Amino acid sequence: MIDQQVSLRGSAARIPVRPRTGRLLVLAAVFVCAACGLVYELELVALASYLIGDSVTQASVVLSVMVFAMGIGSLLAKRLRSHAAVGFGLIEAGLALIGGSSALVLYASFAWIGESRFALVGFSLAIGVLIGAEIPLLMTLIQRVDRQDAGGTVADLFAADYVGALVGGLAFPFLLLPVLGQLTGALLTGMVNAAAGGALVLWVFRRDLTPRSRWLLILVNVSVIALLATATALDDDFERAARRAVYGDEVRVAVQTDVQEVVLTGTGRSSLDLYLDGRLRVSAQDEYRYYEALVHPAMDGRHARVLILGGGDGLAAREVLRYPDVRSVTLVEIDPGVTRLARTDPALSALNAHAYRDPRLTAVTADAFNWLRAGRGGYDVVISDLPDPGITASTKLYSAEFYGLIAEALAPGGRLVVHGGPPNTRPRTFWTVEASVRAAGLSSRTYGISGRRTGFAAGPDRAKAPHGWGFVLARRGPRAPALGLSPRAPKLRSLTEGVLAGAARYAERGRLPEQAPSTLVHPRYWEEP
Numbered sequence: 001m002i003d004q005q006v007s008l009r010g011s012a013a014r015i016p017v018r019p020r021t022g023r024l025l026v027l028a029a030v031f032v033c034a035a036c037g038l039v040y041e042l043e044l045v046a047l048a049s050y051l052i053g054d055s056v057t058q059a060s061v062v063l064s065v066m067v068f069a070m071g072i073g074s075l076l077a078k079r080l081r082s083h084a085a086v087g088f089g090l091i092e093a094g095l096a097l098i099g100g101s102s103a104l105v106l107y108a109s110f111a112w113i114g115e116s117r118f119a120l121v122g123f124s125l126a127i128g129v130l131i132g133a134e135i136p137l138l139m140t141l142i143q144r145v146d147r148q149d150a151g152g153t154v155a156d157l158f159a160a161d162y163v164g165a166l167v168g169g170l171a172f173p174f175l176l177l178p179v180l181g182q183l184t185g186a187l188l189t190g191m192v193n194a195a196a197g198g199a200l201v202l203w204v205f206r207r208d209l210t211p212r213s214r215w216l217l218i219l220v221n222v223s224v225i226a227l228l229a230t231a232t233a234l235d236d237d238f239e240r241a242a243r244r245a246v247y248g249d250e251v252r253v254a255v256q257t258d259v260q261e262v263v264l265t266g267t268g269r270s271s272l273d274l275y276l277d278g279r280l281r282v283s284a285q286d287e288y289r290y291y292e293a294l295v296h297p298a299m300d301g302r303h304a305r306v307l308i309l310g311g312g313d314g315l316a317a318r319e320v321l322r323y324p325d326v327r328s329v330t331l332v333e334i335d336p337g338v339t340r341l342a343r344t345d346p347a348l349s350a351l352n353a354h355a356y357r358d359p360r361l362t363a364v365t366a367d368a369f370n371w372l373r374a375g376r377g378g379y380d381v382v383i384s385d386l387p388d389p390g391i392t393a394s395t396k397l398y399s400a401e402f403y404g405l406i407a408e409a410l411a412p413g414g415r416l417v418v419h420g421g422p423p424n425t426r427p428r429t430f431w432t433v434e435a436s437v438r439a440a441g442l443s444s445r446t447y448g449i450s451g452r453r454t455g456f457a458a459g460p461d462r463a464k465a466p467h468g469w470g471f472v473l474a475r476r477g478p479r480a481p482a483l484g485l486s487p488r489a490p491k492l493r494s495l496t497e498g499v500l501a502g503a504a505r506y507a508e509r510g511r512l513p514e515q516a517p518s519t520l521v522h523p524r525y526w527e528e529p
Helices: 019-051 055-112 117-145 150-204 211-233 235-247 287-299 315-320 336-344 346-351 368-373 400-409 427-439 459-464 497-508
Strands: 251-256 261-265 273-276 279-283 305-310 328-333 361-365 379-385 410-419 442-449 469-476
Touching: 019 055, 019 117, 019 150, 055 117, 055 150, 055 211, 055 235, 117 150, 150 211, 150 235, 211 235, 235 251, 235 261, 251 336, 261 336, 287 315, 287 379, 287 410, 287 442, 287 469, 305 315, 315 328, 315 379, 328 336, 336 346, 336 361, 368 400, 379 400, 400 410, 400 427, 410 427, 427 442, 427 469, 442 497
Parallel strands: 305 328, 305 379, 328 361, 379 410
Antiparallel strands: 251 261, 261 273, 273 279, 410 469, 442 469
């Protein structure tokens, strides 16, 4: 609770501007500092969700730790009220340095150590303590330049603080992140923070400072801004070095789209790896094992019209288009950056057999959930080629409601196949996917295959990544679909009827007791050890 009982006794501070102007300058500093503080908070949440995963958990950790630390900072600020000007200046310099460098240090700890959770909690605590100390000191300063009742002061400070937070909250996703990126955005925010705090104290309250404290603040603020500016200048070199640590020495393409970070490594088709937000999505070494298992069992039956949800890399489409009797394929991908690479990158387009050149394929840039809500239907096969389920932005794409929309989009006798994650290392997640499919009124059959490579993650996390892939094949009606291959199936490298029989046993032997389905209002996907 902010101390509202600020003493009004004593004369106003000796400032070089009129009291009303001084008050406006203090409120302007509150506005800037609040905007910067919220940017630091959002940077931590966004980067933690990208590096660690499970965005709900990471946001909860950052917000709860930061709010708790703000209370501690408010209490500690009581000791600084007698030296409010120099205390505020030093706090803003510290906040600028810690907040501005937070994204860089988190990414470095992930790239070279393989663990960023402890750094996340540490930065949340430190930034929260410093933000919490701001308002009590600012209240003391504003009362000294323009004597006013405590209630009016609190109202003005809170108004400037909330408006600044609004501006910072909107600037992060619409300006800083897409234009500057996470690392440069945080560093520049720190420089603005240091400049605003230092300018307020060194100009408006310079007569309250002793020569020693004045030179201390100048030295500290110049050092902080110089450090952040140097880091900004070296940002590109740091990112390249960190990417090499995470992805290896053969990073060929690295782009930040509006949706995610997309990285391509390898020198050609046979060595290509595709990473989305730091997780291995496609590996040329064994991608055929995954895509043959995903696509071909679902093609056992009528397959004139096929819908692919996700799969912007074009590899699922490649397998579908191997059937000459397929008349049309609709591919719904949310990230146009992925489909652009799949069309134009020589190695990736060669790997997907130039699927986007086939006139039967129509690519749509849209969110799959919203696209299905428009009532499109009549598909013989629906292939859900999406990232592993978890508490992320894609959670709704593994919900019972989503599968209900797919059920409406299926033609009579149509089939759905879903990638549900590895059944051996994440069994609860896999069987929750299966339960969610059945909750939509579909009858299901499960199967799974082991992967040759040891992981799906990048860098140091590769050894901890899951093994194998699990799939749920389903159709409308009371009977589960048969698990087999179409008589018209092309020649496959890894899949036979015998392999499919073993794949069914592989999944079923790890079946868990009945799991509750995941819904939009009650998501049930969590990270499993």
